[in-house]
Amino acid sequence: MTKSTNITWHHTSISKHDRRSQNGHGSCTLWFTGLSGSGKSTIANAVSYELFRQGINEYVLDGDNIRHGLNKDLGFSDYDRSENIRRIGEVAKLFVDSGKIVTTAFISPFRSDRDLVRSLFEEGEFIEVFIDCPLEECERRDPKQLYAKARRGEIKDFTGIDSPYEAPENPEITIQSGSVTVEEAVEQVLNYLRDKNIL
Template identity: 60%
Template sequence: MNIIWHESEVSKENRQQLKHHKSAIIWFTGLSGAGKSTISSALEKELFKKSIHTYRLDGDNIRHGLNKDLGFKQEDRKENIRRIGEVSKLLVDAGLLTLTAFISPYRADRDQVREMVEADEMIEVYVKATLETCEARDPKGLYQKARNGEIKDFTGIDAPYEEPINPEIILDTNQLDITESVTLIMEYLENKGYIGCESER
């Protein structure tokens, strides 16, 4: 195929300098009901207060458009994450802190996303909660449907979830509330130099 990459005259570094903060993917992974969407939404709001340019990609929202042709079998889940990885890479290049909230149950798929970007451009956040806790919360009623056989290939019930081995951040939402979780992430971003005093314009 006659496809040639066309370089931009404005670099990712130029965009980061304009925005006064680094860009990266903050990848939230964990079981349904663990708190990924809730925490990522609260984090986005906190970053916005500090004039940090962000965009948030949420699993359910993406399946309304970009990935509406995909189901939940392993090969579809793999393609779901691959597409999100490519979109996230573009948003990082645009200079944004990109928040993604996806169950993303397979380690290899998350590792593939990490390989798409530079070494310090993916921050894996494991939103950890026991299956019992997630089932007790069951905000969408999905676990009950899975237990009743109405939903097939549901992560944690009849499909596996592979925990991260070395995530940058672990949020145990059996113990931490939303505010505490957001505070831990903000501290990480500040300590690692993704955001800082220049952002507080």
């Protein structure tokens, strides 16, 4: 496919800072990463709900939901996983520009892909939230029975079984989801946002 070179970025009349000022709060991406079953989606949705309850402009981008639409043409090869994350990063950047706090819940197993997404944002706009949960606990939970299928060979290239997960080295937030409640995890994230004057 040939890429067009006749494309120009158009600046809009309303800036990201104008939207933040009108909203009365900052905007950022909360990038939840971790193994399947670690609690990413549960915690991300709970954070988003609490932000909404407080009158904050927010939105959730969930991995499974995105693959029903925007990324339904992608599989689970290393290339497709990277492209999946790249596209989500670009969408998340648009949400941040619109003045929202966007929570994303993606395994995003490769450190280089997460670093690429981080590079799209200004300093302080990309907040990596590592949902740290032992593989054994994730398998015990296995809400979608994916680990069981992977162990039987019914799913190939499954993260944590026959495809690697590269844990973040310096995440802004680490949540030990096996030892804290969802409510405690939410408060941990909100405290970070308050400390950084995003809320």
